[in-house]
Amino acid sequence: MEYTMRWYGPNDGVTLNDILQAGCTGVVTALHHIPVGEVWTVEEIKIRKSIVEAAGLTWTVVESLPVHEDIKKRDGKYLQWIENYKISLQNLGKNGIKVITYNFMPVLDWLRTDLFYKTPSSALAxxxxxxxxxxxxxxxxxxxxxxxxxxxxxxxxxxxxxxxxxxxxxxxxxxxxxxxxxxxxxxxxxxxxxSLLNEYAGINEEKLQEHLFLFLNEIAPTCESSGLQMAIHPDDPPFPILGLPRIMSKAAHARKMLEEVPSNAIGLCFCTGSFGARKDNDLQAMFKEFASRIYFLHLRSTQRDNEGNFFEANHLEGNADLFSIVKLSIEIEQKENRTIPMRPDHGHQLKIDDQIESYPGYSFVGRLKGLAEIKGMDMAIKRMIH
Known part of the structure; x- marks a missing residue:
């Protein structure tokens, strides 16, 4: 696996040097200052890339190149936004980017009801x-x-x-x-x-799926010619909220997308936390089924209960068996002679993390702890195999 950590750019309280010292070889980042839908120019991409490389790291995974709400609804200026998206993809490909992560969740991205839940160890999750x-x-x-x-x-x-x-x-x-x-x-x-919810009136799961497939089939040729792999992030949480449809929550959703959009440029960001928050998702079975189309890994574990509640567990605990997922990823890398980039996701906020301002779930030391545990598993499994 290629070890990376998410970095929100020059204003991130976690520095590139912090990430380098953590043992990562690269970062996952995005041009968050560019409004959704606008073109990511070659110049802006080069500026970000030069900053990352000057710190001794690489940038080959974008997270995220956001999809404009008009594209999801297929109204308004959606045709213009799709053309802009294609130009951004071409510009990213020209600058050595390989994987583009995105999601197709309407209105809201991920959602939690508590950003500072106290775990038994007093770490916040x-x-x-x-x-x-x-x-x-x-x-x-x-x-x-x-x-x-x-x-x-x-x-x-x-x-x-x-x-x-x-x-x-x-x-x-x-x-x-x-x-x-x-x-x-x-x-x-x-x-x-x-206001945004009102704009989705009349768009059910079937219609939103259709809009996703149309979008992906429209951009797939650009991805292929630019050497890019699209990795869709699952819904978080993986079930309908606020009356909105969710279309990337379970195995059936991923299977249908890969069937309807056969291009090998289109694949998955396999987030063990998002998929794992549903009891009916068998992570190991899903990984085996979709392995050849998994282009990015988010490794985290959630602890769920029978009431539909869950919290971010320690990476080696909770309901996601990360040992099995890491082992499967190593096997597919060896079988297909490729490297799957990964990042530790949603670390706990530990006491020492109070010293650095960070986006909820992205505290430095908490993620460092998860990264260390994953790297240890990775090395141990490879030693066992060989």
Whole structure:
């Protein structure tokens, strides 16, 4: 595996030297300062690449080249945004980028109800609690017709839960659920979310899937000619929220995409945390089935329960058997004579991490701990095999 760590750019509290000292050979980054939909120019890409290489690291994986909401809805200026996307892809290919990570989640990216959940060790982790989310939807966001999406038990539990919250706790819940997109310090507002949700009226799972397949088939030739691999990130959490469809949550979703878009330029970012948050996802079986089309690895583990809740566990704990996934990745690398880039994902915030401002889930020492554990497994498995 190629060891990388996500870096949000020059304003990231985690420096490139920190990442180099952690034992990484490269970074995963993006041009977050460019508005979604606008072209990533050769000049801007070169500037970022030169900064990374001057620090002794490489940049071959983009995370993320965002897909404009118009493309997902297939309305507005979506044709222009697709053309811009193709130009950005061409420019990235010219500068040695190999993998493009993106997602097709409507409106919101990942979502948690608690950004600072205290684990048994007192480390802080990201957590999703179903009842808390229902309470947010019904009583804070106050989404029209939200009540029809929940059964009576959920509504009663959410009401009781919300009644116990202090004003500060309500503010924290709202802040967590409306956290801004990665790389951005700008949070969503209720008004903004409700406006965007309204634009998706009439778009169900089947329609959103169709829009994804059309988009990918349109850009696949550009990816092929530019030597790029597209790696879609699964939905996080991997089930419908806010009345929106989710189309990359389980094996059936990934299978259908790879069938409908047969180009080998189109594949998966295999996130063990996102897929692993669903009990019905068999990670080992999924990895084996999709191995040849897995182009990027996000390695993390979630601890889930039967109520639909989960939190970010230590990398070697939780419901994701990362030992098996690392072993399978080594086997596919050897079989296909290629290297799969990876990064440790969503580390715990440890006490020492308080010294560095970071995006939730991306504290430095917490991710360093996960990276060290993964590298140790990788070396041990390779020694066992040989």
């Amino acid at each position: 990201l957590r999703f609690e179903w009842v808390a989310f229902v309470a947010f939807d019904l009583f804070i966001l106050q989404r029209p017709n939200a009540k029809k999406d929940y059964d009576e038990v959920d509504k009663i539990k959410a009401t009781n839960y919300f009644d116990t919250l202090s004003e500060k706790q309500k503010e924290d819940l709202a802040k967590a659920c409306m956290q801004g997109l990665p790389g951005s310090k700008e949070a969503f507002s209720s008004e903004k979310i409700l």
